[in-house]
Amino acid sequence: MAVKIRLARGGAKKKPFYQVVVADERYPRDGRFLENVGQYDPKSDPPQVVLKEEPILQWLAKGAQPTETVRQLLSKAGLWAKFKQAGQA
Numbered sequence: 778m779a780v781k782i783r784l785a786r787g788g789a790k791k792k793p794f795y796q797v798v799v800a801d802e803r804y805p806r807d808g809r810f811l812e813n814v815g816q817y818d819p820k821s822d823p824p825q826v827v828l829k830e831e832p833i834l835q836w837l838a839k840g841a842q843p844t845e846t847v848r849q850l851l852s853k854a855g856l857w858a859k860f861k862q863a864g865q866a
Contacts, residue, residue: 779803782836782843784817785810794818797828797847799836812836817850828854834863 779802786807788794797815804810814836815828833851837843837860843851851857 780811780836780839780841782814782833782841782847784844784846792820794820797833797850799832799841815850826850826854828856830856834860838863 780799781802782797782799783806784795785798785800786793786795795817796813797817798810799812799814800808800810812832814832815826817827818825828850833856843857848857851860
């Protein structure tokens with residue numbers, strides 16, 4: 778089972794809102810997921826990102842792969858560097 782950390786879309790037409798979820802890559806984009814680890818609202822100014830640090834770091838340590846967009850969100854929040862630094866220690 779390959780686990781991904783990715784975005785699941787919610788919200789109305791032309792008003793997207795995303796949940797950052799951990800899901801098996803075989804599940805549909807907006808379907809079943811293992812855990813909700815954050816939220817992303819690109820329409821607010823500035824875009825609002827809320828991430829749960831501990832669960833994200835635990836899933837990354839277990840081998841979950843973030844999508845490119847989620848990796849950028851993690852980098853901006855400083856979690857990607859923290860994960861890479863923990864891997865070096």
